[in-house]
Amino acid sequence: MQYMLMLYVQEGEWNKMTSAEQKRGMAAYMAFTEALTKAGALKAHGRLQPSSAATTVRITGSKSQVLDGPYLDSKEQLAGYYFIEATDLDAAIAWAARCPAAGHGIVEVRPLWPAPAKIE
């Protein structure tokens, strides 16, 4: 099955860290990414810019409404994702638990719908 690991963290925290701490933090993420890659489980991953760079768009009636800022104005913001392949939820949870974000934020594990397939 395919799972999306969504990393939610407090945005201000990163800038409060010393450069040595930031370096250690980056190294932890790189090691995690490497482990996923070696296991053949990683399909895609990415780090998002802070929510101050976010813009929301919605169409009401026929007019599109564009607003500055993220959809949810909460303390924890979506900061990155790992799109992985895992045999079941337990395997996905095991990866999520190894993700550094589980230590300083929250990792949400969401399964994807399987791709539509032709029937017989």
Next chain:
Amino acid sequence: MSSDRSSAHAQLTAEAVARRSYGKLVALLATRTHDVAAAEDALAEAFASALAHWPSEGCPSNPEGWLLASARRKAIDAIRRRRTAERASSDVQLLAGELDSAPAFETAIPDHRLALMFACAHPAIEIAIRAPLMLQVVLGFDAKRIASAFLIAPGTMGQRLTRAKNKIKQAGIPFRFPERQELPSRLDAVLDAIYAVFAEGWADADGSDVLRRDLAEEALFLGRLVTELFPEAAEGFGLLALMLYVEARHDARRDENGEYVPLTEQDPARWDSPMIEEAEARLLRARELGPIGRYQLEAALQSAHVFRRRTGTPNWLAVMQLYDALLALTSSPIVAVNRALVIAQLQGPRAGLEAIEHIADTRLTEYQPYWAARAELLAKTNRHAEARHAYDVAIGLERDPAVRRFLQKRRHALDA
């Protein structure tokens, strides 16, 4: 055989299979697809078909195998009917593959019920729905019956069960033994759910509510099942022993007038001796297996109470040690309350009261035994006004009328 009699025979056979093998068949049907709801639907159709065919054709020699094969065909039919559903083809392939490799009717059907229980008590499933879910998918209880036993509106219970089954299917919750390092905690979740079933049944002391009286028996059935399917798990035996000890005293909890009788005043002759013997044997087995856990400690406490009441030998020091171990393991405020009562036995009511006042946990404000224990200790230290207040709170929190009457009697005794 007349048609009435053969139809009655078919009904009885189907009911017997349902009771014995419902969860086994659901587990097997859902193992590959993870679709518990679809497995249950297919099985229900297979049972209906059995009741239609068996009276005229006779009961098959292997009813389970017949039902399994029939349910598998129904499951494939159901998926084909929903051709538009996007995920249909993979499930059809899985089931068709199983139909080809299906065991012949004569061979034993593999038992995946424990894996099914692990799925029901998975950490990704809401705790409160685990016990109801197990009752439904392992034992075949319908939502209405479960709702009534758990004092929840049937519609709500139905929705929550459906939601939990969808979660199993959609999130890919596995049907298998957990990895070694997480096995103890995952097994605890299964045992907790079984104990929750038992506790719901136990709450009906009069045995007047047939549904809830059944729950204690069903919990014992599930507890036995765990020890059979997982004979190396010490805590499984510990839980079974605990439930047996408690159930053995079921009738002794009421006198001939239906009034509540506390453990300290129960007549040991009214306890179910064979059940206590079985409990002792199960606890012994648990100790041989090791390591010790919460359920074994609680069972050992029950064993100590039985010993004291039967022999008249005070064993409060041993009881205290067990509570100490239990408290260290669980940090449960409920354990702390019971421990305070043992301190009162050993060092007097004032020491007990001091211990109970040291427990800082807001959850206790709605816990009847906390207020009853407090009231009793306050009464024994001649703080009658406070004791009366504590009894009032305890009476207000109690749902069982017989226990309420018992507490009222104690409260009135203070006025005399």
